[in-house]
Amino acid sequence: MTGDREPRPDLPPRRPFGETGLDFRPLGLGAWQIGTGWGRVSDEDALGVLRAARESGVDFIDTADVYGDGRSERLIGRVLAEGDWRPFVATKVGRWRDPGWPGNFRRDVLRAQVRASLARLGVKRLDLLQLHTVPFEILRQGEIFEQLRELQAEGAIRYFGASVESMDEAFHCLGEPGLTALQIIFNVFRQKPAEALFAAARAKGVALIARTPLASGLATAKFKPATTFAGNDHRHFNRDGAHFNPGETFAGLPFEKGVALARELREFRPVHASMAQFALRYILDFPEISVVIPGARKAAQVLENMGALALKPLSPETHGRLADYYRTRVAAHIRGAN
């Protein structure tokens, strides 16, 4: 849709985003880090992350109203207002603290929350509004999707989608008319979606967005069993799922187990790639994924991560071995919805 459209021969082709007719670079940016929940990220670092994304050709950003109580959206709005970059911005609704669940799903409340996102981003229409891992029973009741279709008909949102935790939720959402995108956990430690969901989403023309691609940093194999995190980092306070789905933190792996499993991953890394680039390349090799959204706390991480686009695909043999690794070494340790 937007972003810089000048040819960049150094970057691979964009991928279609479901049936929208839009296409994006397959690596975008996750903007949870520039809100809250990842220790201290200063405004300067957060703006540095966004500018590094702009400079490296990112044209898709994922955020949510609740990331830093609006801070992530506000910072994105600030960079958009500079006027020389207009990435597609996917945001989310449903987890705002006040009134919380189930009040957030009332028609008047949801609309007010959408208006607040529009104001923070400084746009007239949201590019993509995703339900933010709302309870399965709310998805099943279906009324919330009616609200999304109304907002779309009125022009407040261009497209709608859902960020889900489990494959059951994902398959349920695929049945909702008008759904444009599904956001799922998919990474080298969480391979289940490749088994059946990819084919079903493709058959429905629904775009897949892969989140937590680095398993909260675990897949880079940089952590040690003794690594600690700040008190306001979810890798500290949600390590065992005390605050939200454990699957959102370290892909649902117990930390020490994850550190050991990440060490085993090192042997798969291509010679000229960093571990982060290798973990992202693994996901990029699935054409069913429209866009991968790694998060970053520093500009340098964005630049390194974008380097994954220049890597050759992993060989079919490596993919086969990684599928075995998941089945035999990892799958049994995943906690939380899956």
Ligand SMILES: NC(=O)c1ccc[n+]([C@@H]2O[C@H](COP(=O)([O-])OP(=O)(O)OC[C@H]3O[C@@H](n4cnc5c(N)ncnc54)[C@H](OP(=O)(O)O)[C@@H]3O)[C@@H](O)[C@H]2O)c1
């Ligand atoms: N419920 C939902 O809908 C939901 C839930 C989770 C995430 N998301 C979305 O998905 C995005 C991505 O997921 P995520 O942020 O949870 O996890 P992620 O992308 O798997 O991990 C991001 C973390 O990995 C580390 N990292 C990034 N690049 C690195 C590099 N090149 N080398 C070494 N470490 C690196 C950074 O942390 P350190 O530097 O601190 O190690 C960064 O904060 C989020 O930003 C958000 O937009 C949505």
